[in-house]
Amino acid sequence: MPIPEGGDRHFQPAATALRWLLTRVGGQGIRLTAAGYLPPAVVTAAMDELRWRELWIGTCTREDTTAPVFALRETAAQLRLLRRYRGQLLLTKKGTALRDDPEALRRYLAASLPTPPWWASGRYATDAGSAAPS
Incomplete structure (x- = not known):
């Protein structure tokens, strides 16, 4: 798959968010809730540390009602x-x-994704630089 016009710099915000999640999961993994979601503390940490909270409504504690975190995890899984293994x-x-x-x-993201995901657009990006193309 060709890299989009302008190179892969548009993928930096997505890479930053995915790296945060990969680091958070780490070598030990994360125990999911009984419903199969990230625990509230991880959802809150993602929204705060990635600076997405001010752009989202709600308490930002449940993955099923916090779309940026849900999309981040789903994208990481799709890539x-x-x-998931035995509740982790x-x-x-x-x-x-x-x-x-x-x-x-x-x-890897630039080669794998047709365009940066919506949660990595300029509205949710934490890195300096251009917003992702729409």
Whole structure:
């Protein structure tokens, strides 16, 4: 898949958010709730640390009502960076390899995604630079 016009710099906000999640999951994984969602503390941390809270309504404690966090996790799973196993969210081999290499993660996203996901657009991005194309 070709890299979009303007190079892969548009994927930096998405790579930053995904790297946050991969780092948070870490080698030990995260125990999911009984309903299969991220625990409230992780959802709140994502919204605060990625600076998405001021752009979202609600308490930002439940993944099923906090679309940016839900989309982030689903995208990571679709990209095969994370997997679910026995009630835990775990890194895949690819996720482990890319977690500590931000440049490789950004290139992987640029090659994998047709356009940056909506949660990585200028409205939700925390990095300096241009907003993702619409």
